[in-house]
Amino acid sequence: MRKLILISLILISLSSCSSPESDGKRAGELACKIQKLLQENMQLALDGKKDQIDQSKMEDLKQELEDFKAEIKDKYKDSEDRQRAIEAMQEEMKNCN
Numbered sequence: 001m002r003k004l005i006l007i008s009l010i011l012i013s014l015s016s017c018s019s020p021e022s023d024g025k026r027a028g029e030l031a032c033k034i035q036k037l038l039q040e041n042m043q044l045a046l047d048g049k050k051d052q053i054d055q056s057k058m059e060d061l062k063q064e065l066e067d068f069k070a071e072i073k074d075k076y077k078d079s080e081d082r083q084r085a086i087e088a089m090q091e092e093m094k095n096c097n
Contacts, residue, residue, distance in 0.1 A: 023072055024085035028092025030065055035096055037061060 018026075041053050076082040 020076060020081040020084035021088040023075070024088025024090075025092045026068065027072075027085070028089040028095075030061075030068060031089065031093055032096035033061055034065070 037057060041058075044050060044052050076085055
């Protein structure tokens with residue numbers, strides 16, 4: 001039983017580790033979400049439907065961004081890792097819909 005718990009803890013800790021590439025991809029995904037939500041809200045505003053803008057989506061996205069920012073703050077001091085993260089983010093943002 002102890003071995004099973006130990007193996008489970010090791011697997012959980014390994015799966016929670018992130019790389020510059022995965023963090024960059026996540027940053028790109030967040031940027032795409034922000035871009036999409038802003039476009040939707042701008043269209044609603046232009047159509048005179050400001051009352052249909054979902055403020056809770058904006059707040060949820062803002063919180064997700066703040067959480068991510070706190071998670072990676074001071075994480076990539078090495079310029080090579082930082083560059084890999086930026087490249088992964090840019091690549092992900094090419095796929096924004």
